[in-house]
Amino acid sequence: MSETLTPRRPVFAVWLIVAGAIGWWAAFSLTMERFHQLMDGGAAASCDFSVLVQCSANLQSWQGSLFGFPNPIIGLAAWIAPIVVGVAILAGARFARWFWILFWVGIAGAMTFVIWLISQSIFVLGTLCPWCMVTWSVTIPTFFAVTLHLLREGIVPAGAKTRDAANSLMAWVPLMTLGAYVVVAVLAQLRLDVLSQL
Template sequence: MSPGPALAPDTTATLRPRTVAASRRTGWVMVLTGTIGWLASFQLTVDDWRLLRDPAYQPPCNISPVVSCGSVMSSPQGSLLGFPNMLLGLGAFAAVAALGVAVLSGARLHRRLWLALDAGALVGVGFVHWLIAQSLYELNKLCPYCAVVWIVTIALFWHVTVHCLERGIVPVPRGVLYVVRDTHGMLLSAWYGVIALLVLTRFWPYWSSLL
């Protein structure tokens, strides 16, 4: 009896490449958000160190009774994990910028690395929104450098998420993908608009006094 036909090897695992390239737009977003976030975190770290050495030191971001970062840095919310929050930013944003440079150089990152980056950005967004709530409704202060970190963290999360959806790293229904891809700029603008509206209404007595 002749042997039956050989079974074809299972190629399912090879249909989905382990490494995924990214557009230059995604690479530039990573480089810019990582660099800007790192610079803001660095300035906060320098000011925090100077405050520790000299409690009378006035950081340059202490602009008014509302727009100020000195009291924010010295608050319990400024050291949620037992050390200054900006130290997290120094490490995280440096890694994002380095990965962005790699993407712009043509590197293809592993799917798990993209997932880890997106998950880390999601955690960062959650942390940022907690800080926004604390700043507006507990500390009653608006820290300029902190606001910069808020902006770049949201932008990083949104663009990396869109990338993961477009490349199939995070599977979603095709209809959802089309909506996100076609309106991602508008959705991000709306996200920023809600935060700006919260800041405007929370400190409206102060803003109106400047008019």
């Protein structure tokens, strides 16, 4: 298969667009919340529902500005990429192998960052940020889908059996995602006793 030619995958493309739009909206909402707090010191965020479920603790922590500026600004820039890639696939674009590898590196970086943020939220800050959870909810399946896409298309060198398995596993991405959600929910319950605080 040519490096630049892969079959058009409309379902995959639509998912990238939907995930990108949801992730971008979550990042935008968190950015606006942070601006509101900066303009009105001490103001509670509109997504502060309780001591457990809130955005303020996350936004005002050092973890919420890991690189010296609010983390949601990263999302405002980064979530545009899946939207553009998804639209381009629907339009018939074909990307070179190097492009897909760089795209996957970005998605894997997002997944790594999300795993770290989940651990910080649950085990350090002791809060569940609603808009953060929206971001987590779309990053996880996007990582699974992009990883399997690279394998099934042979973008990452793999044998025929691996490519066939990756293609079959694409149908299981929702279940894999649900499994990841369950792991996060169990960790949150064990650490924060979420159910007793609802």
